[in-house]
Amino acid sequence: MKKFIAIFFIMFFACILVPKIQAEPYMPRDYDGVEVPAGSFIPVLALQDFSTAYSDNTNELKFVCYNDVYEFETVIIPKGTVFYGFIEKKNEPVIGTHASMVVRITKLVYADGFTIPMVGYIYTKNGNLIGGEMTQPEHWDKMPHYHKGIARHFVGVQQYVPGKTRKMGEHVNVSAGANLLIVLTQPLYITHTLD
Numbered sequence: 001m002k003k004f005i006a007i008f009f010i011m012f013f014a015c016i017l018v019p020k021i022q023a024e025p026y027m028p029r030d031y032d033g034v035e036v037p038a039g040s041f042i043p044v045l046a047l048q049d050f051s052t053a054y055s056d057n058t059n060e061l062k063f064v065c066y067n068d069v070y071e072f073e074t075v076i077i078p079k080g081t082v083f084y085g086f087i088e089k090k091n092e093p094v095i096g097t098h099a100s101m102v103v104r105i106t107k108l109v110y111a112d113g114f115t116i117p118m119v120g121y122i123y124t125k126n127g128n129l130i131g132g133e134m135t136q137p138e139h140w141d142k143m144p145h146y147h148k149g150i151a152r153h154f155v156g157v158q159q160y161v162p163g164k165t166r167k168m169g170e171h172v173n174v175s176a177g178a179n180l181l182i183v184l185t186q187p188l189y190i191t192h193t194l195d
Contacts, residue, residue: 033189033190033191034071034074034076034189034190035187035188035189035190036071036076036184036187036188036189036190037184037187038184038185038186038187039183039184040183040184040188041123041181041182041183042065042069042077042083042120042181042182042184043065043066043067043179043180043181044063044064044065044066044083044179044180044181044182045063045064045066045177045178045179045180046061046062046063046174046175046176046177046178046180047062047063047064047082047176048061048062048176049173049174049175049176050087050103050173050174051171051172051173051174052090052091052092052093052099052100052101052131052171052172052173053099053171053173055087055090055101056087056090057086057087057088057090058086059086059087060084060085060086061084061085061086061087061103062082062083062084063082063083063084063085063105063122063180063182064080064081064082064083065077065078065079065080065081065082065083066079067079074193075193076190076193077108077190078110078111078193080111081108081109081110081111082108082109083105083107083108083109083120083182084105084106084107084108084109085103085104085105085106085120085122086103086104086106087101087102087103087104088102088103088104088121089101089102090102091132093168093169093170093171094168094169095135095165095166095167095168095169096134096135096166096167096169097132097133097134097135097169098131098132098133098134098135098169098170098171098172099131099132099169099170099171099172100129100130100131100132100172101129101130101131101172102121102122102128102129102130103121103122103128103130104119104120104121105118105119105120105121105122105182106118106119110192114192116188116189116190116191116192118184118186118188119184119185119186120182120183120184120185120186120188121182121183121185122180122181122182122183123180123181123182123183128183130172130174131172132172134166135166135167135168135169135170136166136167137162137163137165137166137167138163138165138166138167139163139165140160140161140162140163141160141161141162141163142158142159142160143158143159143160143161144156144157144158144159145157145158145159
């Protein structure tokens with residue numbers, strides 16, 4: 001009996017004196033966080049005008065998400081989330097090519113002020129390069145075009161072809177309120193939700 005009481009008191013004091021192991025923080029709704037994979041698209045609106053003529057990498061650009069972004073039934077990016085970015089690369093207009101720029105997105109900020117860093121770009125079909133198209137020809141030249149007719153006789157027609165020189169390029173502008181897409185180049189880890 002003495003051994004039983006001694007073991008009981010040792011266990012009792014060990015439970016009181018030994019510090020408790022830090023438990024996992026409580027997350028509502030059994031929320032473990034979400035990984036949004038690279039290559040995902042997020043629809044946004046531009047909140048200000050920016051251009052290759054007057055913007056550079058020191059200007060902070062703002063975009064707002066105008067729809068809730070879901071993963072299954074969970075809203076991972078709520079409507080009104082603001083994305084911040086800057087012009088990572090800018091090319092001036094030259095003869096034959098319009099100006100171009102690449103816009104990098106660096107963070108998103110929820111309505112309650114919680115910030116999550118991210119890596120993404122404003123998406124375009126041209127490798128995320130906004131602008132950079134070829135300009136119109138400066139003039140058109142007439143050129144005969146021959147094709148084989150009946151009985152080996154060649155028939156010619158006149159057609160216009162682009163000349164050797166092109167016009168000077170122009171600056172590219174993105175106006176406020178433009179619908180754009182953000183493409184993620186690295187996975188985005190969402191560890192915060194709004195209820």
